[in-house]
Amino acid sequence: MQALVKILQDYNLQTELEDGCRRVLVSDCYSLLQKLNRQHRRGVAIEDDYLCQGCQRKIFAREISYASDIIVFNCRHIFHENCLLATTGEFVCVICSAQQKSEFRIS
Ligand SMILES: [Zn+2]
Ligand SMILES: [Zn+2]
The missing domain is CATH 3.30.40 (Herpes Virus-1)
Structure with missing residues (x-):
């Protein structure tokens, strides 16, 4: 029984970690896109x-x-x-x- 609980806890931790990683990735993409956009709008x-x-x-x-x-x-x-x-x-x-x-x- 205890082993089963441990497995479920590990699984929970893993999904939380994946969620966190996904959030970081999305915000990174967004800020890089904004940076690119800013550079393209610059005058020459x-x-x-x-x-x-x-x-x-x-x-x-x-x-x-x-x-x-x-x-x-x-x-x-x-x-x-x-x-x-x-x-x-x-x-x-x-x-x-x-x-x-x-x-x-x-x-
Ligand atoms: Zn060139
Ligand atoms: Zn020329």
Whole structure:
């Protein structure tokens, strides 16, 4: 009889522990999601001397014939639209995706 009581008590403890873990996990997910959301909402300042990461020329062209649309990523890499499309053909940060690829290769 005593052994049965002990088993039930252990079982109770186990389920309480699982419940606690689940609560911690949910609140962790929520706070991380909020953090991500905050970072995505942050503004990106672009100054006059910033360079295009594609052609390394100034992002704001003085001459109208060099002027182009500008693409700004959340990672703060900036490209002329033409330079970006010439390298990737899509709106993806070339620098960050290259870094990701090399990180995957190491691991
Ligand atoms: Zn450029
Ligand atoms: Zn980037």
